[in-house]
Amino acid sequence: xxxxxxxxxxxxxxxxxxxxxxxxxxxxxxxxxxxxxxxxxxxxxxxxxxxxxxxxxxxxxxxxxxxxxxxxxxxxxxxxxxxxxxxxxxxxxxxxxxxxxxxxxxxxxxxxxxxxxxxxxxxxxxxxxxxxxxxxxxxxxxxxxxxxxxxxxxxxxxxxxxxxxxxxxxxxxxxxxxxxxxxxxxxxxxxxxxxxxxxxxxxxxxxxxxxxxxxxxxxxxxxxxxxxxxxxxxxxxxxxxxxxxxxxxxxxxxxxxxxxxxxxxxxxxxxxxxxxxxxxxxxxxxxxxxxxxxxxxxxxxxxxxxxxxxxxxxxxxxxxxxxxxxxxxxxxxxxxxxxxxxxxxxxxxxxxxxxxxxxxxxxxxxxxxxxxxxxxxxxxxxxxxxxxxxxxxxxxxxxxxxxxxxxxxxxxxxxxxxxxxxxxxxxxxxxxxxxxxxxxxxxxxxxxxxxxxxxxxxxxxxxxxxxxxxxxxxxxxxxxxxxxxxxxxxxxxxxxxxxxxxxxxxxxxxxxxxxxxxxxxxxxxxxxxxxxxx
DNA sequence: ATTCAAGGCCAG
DNA sequence: CTGGCCTTGAAT
Numbered sequence: 096x097x098x099x100x101x102x103x104x105x106x107x108x109x110x111x112x113x114x115x116x117x118x119x120x121x122x123x124x125x126x127x128x129x130x131x132x133x134x135x136x137x138x139x140x141x142x143x144x145x146x147x148x149x150x151x152x153x154x155x156x157x158x159x160x161x162x163x164x165x166x167x168x169x170x171x172x173x174x175x176x177x178x179x180x181x182x183x184x185x186x187x188x189x190x191x192x193x194x195x196x197x198x199x200x201x202x203x204x205x206x207x208x209x210x211x212x213x214x215x216x217x218x219x220x221x222x223x224x225x226x227x228x229x230x231x232x233x234x235x236x237x238x239x240x241x242x243x244x245x246x247x248x249x250x251x252x253x254x255x256x257x258x259x260x261x262x263x264x265x266x267x268x269x270x271x272x273x274x275x276x277x278x279x280x281x282x283x284x285x286x287x288x289x290x291x292x293x294x295x296x297x298x299x300x301x302x303x304x305x306x307x308x309x310x311x312x313x314x315x316x317x318x319x320x321x322x323x324x325x326x327x328x329x330x331x332x333x334x335x336x337x338x339x340x341x342x343x344x345x346x347x348x349x350x351x352x353x354x355x356x357x358x359x360x361x362x363x364x365x366x367x368x369x370x371x372x373x374x375x376x377x378x379x380x381x382x383x384x385x386x387x388x389x390x391x392x393x394x395x396x397x398x399x400x401x402x403x404x405x406x407x408x409x410x411x412x413x414x415x416x417x418x419x420x421x422x423x424x425x426x427x428x429x430x431x432x433x434x435x436x437x438x439x440x441x442x443x444x445x446x447x448x449x450x451x452x453x454x455x456x457x458x459x460x461x462x463x464x465x466x467x468x469x470x471x472x473x474x475x476x477x478x479x480x481x482x483x484x485x486x487x488x489x490x491x492x493x494x495x496x497x498x499x500x501x502x503x504x505x506x507x508x509x510x511x512x513x514x515x516x517x518x519x520x521x522x523x524x525x526x527x528x529x530x531x532x533x534x535x536x537x538x539x540x541x542x543x544x545x546x547x548x549x550x551x552x553x554x555x556x557x558x559x560x561x562x563x564x565x566x567x568x569x570x571x572x573x574x575x576x577x578x579x580x581x582x583x584x585x586x587x588x589x590x591x592x593x594x595x596x597x598x599x600x601x602x603x604x605x606x607x608x609x610x611x612x613x614x615x616x617x618x619x620x621x622x623x624x625x626x627x628x629x
Numbered sequence: 630a631t632t633c634a635a636g637g638c639c640a641g
Numbered sequence: 642c643t644g645g646c647c648t649t650g651a652a653t
Contacts, residue, residue: 166645168634177644183636184642208643227635234636235650244634 156251159221160214161207168244171224177207182218185211186228219419393531393576394568399452400534406485409477412439421494430608431615433503437474438618440504444473445619448541453561461552465541467626471507471598472540472591478505479520479594480533507601508608515597519590526583531576535569536587538562540594 156165158175169179184190192212194200200213207214219225227240393401416439421427445466448454454462481487482505489502506512526532542562552558573583606624608614614621 170635175644176646179635180644181642187636211642229635232636233650234648235634237632237634237651237653241634241652 160217160223161202161204163204163207168240168247169223170227171240171243172222172247174218174223178214178218178223181207181211181214182223183228185215185218186225187232190215222415222419224415225418394571396452396564396568397531397535397572400538401531403447403451404530404534406481409440409443409481410485412443417491417499418494421497427493427495427497429497429499430508432499433508434605434615434618434620436504437507438615438620440474440477441470441619441623444470444477451538451541453538453542453557453564457554457557461554461558463626464552465543465558467623469540469543470623471602472595473537474507475505475516475594475598475601476533476537476540478502479516479523480530483520483524483528484530484533507598507605509601509604512597512600515593519593519597522590523587526586527577527580528587531572532569532587535565535572536591538565539569539588540591543591 156173157163158165158178159172160174160178163175163177165173166176166179167173170182174182185192190211192210192215194210194212196210198213198216200206200210202210202214202217224240227238229238413436416436417432420432420435448462448466454465457465478487482489482502487501489500491499491501493499500510502513502516503510506516539562542558542565544559544562569587570584573580573587577583602624605614605620609621609624
């Protein structure tokens with residue numbers, strides 16, 4: 096595992112962007128066109144279809160834990176049969192292993208038996224889900240991960256198609272770059288195509304959950320060939336696998352402190368009754384004060400925007416990450432953890448953008464420029480949204496007992512910005528800032544025309560038009576739905592610079608940390624910071 | 630009726 | 642303890 100990690104050190108965010116620009120297969124509504132359901136590695140029967148070597152059912156993936164052949168989705172992701180069994184036994188029987196070496200044993204097919212400690216560690220690192228092991232041992236049926244598996248399959252299928260397309264184009268005309276929208280060498284993201292095609296990436300998950308394995312944007316935007324490993328977990332001094340959190344009872348609060356009302360105890364109706372623990376993270380997309388926007392008065396544009404929001408996924412990702420990062424740890428570096436969460440959120444932003452109207456039609460170069468400029472604004476805005484509309488608490492108790500300051504995420508790690516942040520939030524609250532406003536504002540941040548000139552956007556016109564359309568829609572919306580809020584539209588827009596300045600300070604701070612070497616490297620986050628400084 | 634991920638079984 | 646194969650059963 097270490098070797099691979101080393102060879103990947105030249106991570107550049109280019110892997111995020113696929114050659115094909117925005118014309119992917121993800122449907123606007125967020126629904127994904129599944130096409131023929133993809134089968135896992137049909138038992139090599141594919142020989143009949145002579146040409147197209149491995150495209151058929153393609154994706155013959157390897158187990159992210161040991162590299163053996165995958166047998167299906169198990170406990171959250173595609174793994175081999177043996178790791179499935181191992182994970183199950185470990186969790187069910189609350190096994191406690193110890194590592195006789197440095198807790199960083201290399202796990203592969205031939206050596207996986209040698210160190211169960213490291214094997215289990217790796218299971219968690221790649222995102223196998225404890226809660227998918229059933230406390231009651233009930234057999235059969237489906238669990239809450241079903242839909243996730245489905246989405247994951249769809250993504251992989253899509254990714255495969257893209258890869259195929261790209262490969263064909265490459266084969267067809269090597270000199271012809273018209274297919275690719277980015278000009279090699281013009282941006283830090285540029286040198287992508289060849290790399291992608293040549294080494295068929297063995298994807299390993301960024302963090303956890305099949306939804307992020309390979310992390311969402313990476314798939315949506317192209318593919319991944321980097322393993323954003325988690326060095327953290329391997330170097331804690333005094334660790335052992337502490338009893339596996341099994342047993343149904345007290346685990347609602349495994350991650351969340353009991354103080355998290357909405358997050359902790361809310362409905363778990365959608366969760367399988369058999370699943371063993373943190374159903375905790377399901378939560379309603381509650382709009383406090385019942386301010387659910389009257390969809391009748393909403394423009395179709397905004398309605399689509401709102402429908403595409405998937406906060407639940409966001410939360411699952413967040414908690415999945417917090418869980419996997421702390422499961423087996425006495426104490427983790429909270430700043431580092433925060434960076435990881437930010438990084439993951441950033442991935443989500445990119446993913447969202449890539450599938451969004453206006454943005455998705457842009458050339459990759461333009462997309463990158465817009466994102467480079469707006470990512471931190473969007474992170475801040477999203478945090479505001481999560482707090483305001485989904486009751487995201489400001490703090491949560493990690494699995495290992497540490498307190499994790501969630502608010503810090505919105506401050507990009509700068510505690511002193513809390514006042515500013517709260518100030519902005521309060522102002523928005525006064526304006527009855529709702530989910531529709533949020534999503535529109537997010538578009539405005541992304542398509543912000545203020546920087547078109549500076550940043551050399553090619554398709555300026557398209558961006559401008561998108562911006563204006565959203566602006567119009569938002570204006571209409573505020574007027575018709577919130578006539579009682581004086582000048583809501585303008586007041587909201589006036590807050591954008593404030594968000595931006597907050598975000599800019601956050602970026603600055605992160606950049607410093609990065610230069611000090613105290614922030615994790617090889618993250619999209621740092622990549623973004625870096626890109627801007629150039 | 631079919632799928633397919635979860636649990637169970639048991640030879641090695 | 643491992644891991645390949647078998648049985649289950651909710652979701653589709």
